[in-house]
Amino acid sequence: MKITAVIMAGGKGERFWPKSRKSFPKQFLSLTKDGETMIQKTVKRLLPMVEMADIFVVTGTAYRDLVREQLSDLPTENILTEPCSRNTAPCIGLAAQVIEKKYGEAMMLVLPSDHLIRYEEMYIDTLQQAVQVAEQNQNLVTIGITPTYPETGYGYIHFARDTSLEMNSVYRVEQFVEKPDRETAKQYLASHHYLWNSGMFVWKTSSILWNLKQLMPDIFDGLERIGDALGTAEYDAVLTREYTAFRSESIDFGVMECATQIYTLPGSFGWDDVGNWLAIERINATNEYGNYVEGDVITIDTKRSTICGRKRLVAAVGVKDVIVVDTDDAILICGKDSCQNVKKVIENLKICNRQELI
């Protein structure tokens, strides 16, 4: 069966302000020293398993040119644009329609565009195993991440052994659970029956479309009308009309939490969601003082800090555990404990209607 990949690249990524902006979200940033952007890495690591011609990127209209620019080998028709953001369920449904119209039945690997994977071979191995599970019946497969600490910022997957399955390392999903509080997260970790929800899914087009039809019939009908218009002169108009009318719904809430035949494979391939500036020192090498430094930077008595310079000299003297990010029109100085509060700067900018800085 044809294996396709759907890369979801509609995210805003406010947590990497000031480098990320509304017009330039995280998936288009290079956050590692090799200069590759997050979406370029996402595509590249799939190539051992999926041909470039079978990789689809779903993104906002505003990011179409960025995708073209950064993924110059990707066929232009594989960039699917959303007229507006409607969360992941319509996004995935649109891709399923397009792929089904093009190939008939096909396997879909649905993947975020802005995560990092350290062990790419193991990642491919896991995806291949997921494909085997997804080939059977109408199975929906999600890749869970084996937790390493009681994170409160992710959703969790409660899994159980399924004796009917004749494969190792594949588990039945009992329940998707929302971001837990600290105490609950600790219990999840201790129970050994919870995985992090990474937002990576594997299924056949027929499986996801059947589930959408059962569980979100309104959206399914709209998607069908979009699918019927594919390749016609009316496509853009139909897409805009139908898509705008969709309610916002995540695939987790709209499908995964209600569907049956959901399986999970635990991934231990060095996944990092690169959730905020704190990730930079995790995903890059730091120097002997624990600093990650790029650009024109002088550090004096500075420790455990991340300093991203740009055109101007950044001099850090006697600071510890801070993150400094310079851009042409804004600079962020952030305590490492406060990365989650970078979004408050954006809230402030919104209140003051300073669109040029958002």
Added chain:
Amino acid sequence: MKITAVIMAGGKGERFWPKSRKSFPKQFLSLTKDGETMIQKTVKRLLPMVEMADIFVVTGTAYRDLVREQLSDLPTENILTEPCSRNTAPCIGLAAQVIEKKYGEAMMLVLPSDHLIRYEEMYIDTLQQAVQVAEQNQNLVTIGITPTYPETGYGYIHFARDTSLEMNSVYRVEQFVEKPDRETAKQYLASHHYLWNSGMFVWKTSSILWNLKQLMPDIFDGLERIGDALGTAEYDAVLTREYTAFRSESIDFGVMECATQIYTLPGSFGWDDVGNWLAIERINATNEYGNYVEGDVITIDTKRSTICGRKRLVAAVGVKDVIVVDTDDAILICGKDSCQNVKKVIENLKICNRQELI
């Protein structure tokens, strides 16, 4: 007797990098919200006592235009330029020569250009009292500052009561002492017989020239040759030749530590030497979080910090006790405990021969 003022404005002020540069030292910076520069404030606070026509500024050739620009009311001929830096003894000697040639005997108030005074009326009162002491005999008068804590960064004046003087609040100087260690500074503070050496002096031209002749005859001779050339076509050439040949010597070491008839008046007029970035929060009002902020700045959960923005937005999130100073080509992020280490950045820039940033 004519009262003149000599403002010494040759300092480099590396400790206010990146705002201060070799080409733009501290005395020409505005470090308070009123927009006045340090040297402008220095001149302005003297005007109740000294006429503008009697104020002389001694500075480096490179800063001549800056002085002209910032002190547009000052007669151009009152800007005395030093061909090179030779510390305060030659600087003061040069001014004494020029003033004596112009007015004959006159009173000289010798003052730094980059300090701040909070209580300007009390300052004038103290200077006027100092003039009364300096009018007598060949007295040299220095203004001491009543210490408020055991500072280790200043020299101290050891003083004693002089029963021969018929004035209150004037003391005989026993000794000038170098910057003490912490323990010694504590003893000085406890003894109640030490003042901070502020580098402000009051004397007659005849008194200082007589002392220079006795204590630094080599420099005195050169100064006389410069004085003889005053108003002639050879002045610049003579000045350059003689001045370049001078050894570097401070007035403290060259004269004050050896002279007799030295008196001190304790000043309690809210003196601040504005020694480094830490001074900004002392000399400006801070907000309810203890922050001093200027320019385009957003603070989130930020406390006891000084943030000087310029053209770009500076966003501080979750930082405490830091100093951030933005300029067009460099930004400093400095822990408040590390202000003394800003000079290490300059050392680093010197080693890398990055003159444009120094």
